[in-house]
Amino acid sequence: MNTNGTLPRRTITALVQDKPGVLARVSGMFRRRGFNIASLAVGQSEVPDMSRMTFVVEGDDRTVEQVTKHLHKLIDVVKVSDISEQNIVERELALIRVKTNPQTRSEVMQIVNIFRAGIVDVSGESTIVEVTGNVSKVNSLHKLLEPFGVVEVMRTGTIAMNRGLQPGEKSERKR
């Protein structure tokens, strides 16, 4: 437990084969072993026919060790890395629909500018804000927009990558 009583969050990435059912295999494993996923993001990787998944999981060291081992045990999972302790770049994209009117719109835009976020849609009653950043940045913006009336939030979940070229990088591609 952290001092604030929550379980620590860890970031794990996995290179998986693009096969039907691979997401069900992975998410099913999390469900039946009782592991908590805070977020999960999936997309193409640099390797043909392989995807990369980024998991943010909640749990102590023992839990995270079990998560990585059980992920690795899945036949379609090729490589698993727990990158929590490493120097990483974490990013998440969020779309936030905020209630706006001609009076509040400029105030919202100011906040958006401070966060280097963008406005991607404006209508009479609402504005869609697009923001990219780590989880706490997205959370902060969300919180600041709350007083205007947040109608809908969509977040991609975190994706993460090591900074610099890691010693293991080449072998990862080979496996």
Added chain:
Amino acid sequence: MTMQKTGGQIVCESLIREGVEVIFGLPGGAILPLYQTLPEYPQLRHILTRHEQGAAHAADGYARVTGKPGVCWATSGPGATNLVTGIATAQMDSVPMVIITGQVKRAAIGSDAFQEIDITGITLPITKHNYLVMDPADIARTIKEAFYIASSGRPGPVLVDIPRDVIEEYTDFEYPDEISLAGYKPKVEGHPAQIRRAAKLIGVAKKPVILAGHGVLLSGACDELRELAEKAQIPVVATLLGISSFPEDHFLYAGWPGMHGMAYASLTIDEADLIIALGMRFDDRITGDCSKFAPNAKVIHVDVDPSEIGKSVRVDVPIVGDLKHVLRQMNPLVEDATHVDWIQRIEELKAEHPSLAIRETDKLLPQYVIRELHRATNGEAIVVTGVGQHQMWAAQHYMFNEPRSLVSSGGAGSMGFEVPAALGAQVGRPDKVVWSVAGDGGFQMTMSELATLVENKLPVKFAILNNGRLGMVRQWQQAFYEQSYVATVFNGNPDFVKLAEAFGAFGIRVTDKGQVASAIAQAMEFDGPAVVDFVVEQEENVYPFIPSGTSVAEMIEEPKPERVNK
């Protein structure tokens, strides 16, 4: 050179190339075209079971006694779901199996077609891996992969689901020589530095004990285990599924521990200063409360599955690898030792806690039946059990000396395993006497396979320890629910003798202690399957008993035997 074959022919050709001799199964619409190719392949023996659960457990029993992957198949929908208990049983006990299921035609998948059930979805958590083959050109490679995955690393069941039109379609057939799976490379050799650390720990231990699991049998490491034990004079305790990996008549054997294991085996672990866990997974039936398990011991854990290491019990030296290879690496590094005091201490524990003593009585005790069975078979039978009290008594009172001579559902605890698994065991080992020690409850779950036994002239002998009860559950009701026997007493059991005769088997009833030996002899003399209905003491309990989630401190050894007779 390639030639055009149907998907069904490719399945059969592939099975033959994997060395398959027998398939347990039951046909239906979706798998019919595969069945219709069987006459072209007389080298593939098909055994028609009466229920798909029977086919799955039979394939499991076959695999456990031969070490080769068991193969079963069934049609789509209910045929496939009837396999599920058998698949889960194999998964829990790491038994290599390849399961083939027919599926509705590709175009019908997802439409709730007749007999369409998503069997790959259902078996996702209970298979080592599974496949839905949507192109006949993928069948050969998929089956090759299925056998490789099922039988390598930590073995397990692999299911291959094939739609009917994929079975019917023609395509080029060429069997791959080798396959490469990017995400599956089981570790074989152990890490040399960890092995050196382990050997060093063994060298300084005063009270070491080997905990031998199913992995010893699965990896074929019985000789290496014995070499290690004898070289450093280390006592060996087995898990339920590790029984028969080390000869029980060996002076270093110290029984099996846990919930219903021998008290001296549990106490040996409790007093040990080093646990050498080989191919076992610290099941809760062994550890009880993990925080109180082996409190004085360091732990060396060798397992081929890294996810088992550190799962339940903290480990000082983890070694991932195939046990046979790891022991071959480790044994030369282990120094000769004696541990005289420690072995003497275990002898004391055995004398102080005679867990295998049975009380002197004229009543027909189930434990006595097992003793007589051991005597009559010279300890050389393959014993198959169901799950419950009879399973514990069979494991306690039969002495297993030959590897793979006990076949029992450990992890899943599947009642009804005893009939079809014995069928599979007899098919796999026609040279052996196979005794199925059955409960009257479990027997009734799968007894329809008696017909399969008779039809195929498989001379399995059944010892039903008939207490007219779901005995283990009744024992828990007695211990924890003030003898409130809800739904554990059978008031309308069939006449098992007449039932056996109706199936065309031999049947005999035993109600008296004096009839036991002769009934066993008659059953064994009969040229075919035989059922002995032992009407045993109805409220006999299994002891010792360590209640779930507790420790050796809570062990109940009562009732204390009046006289020791073993």
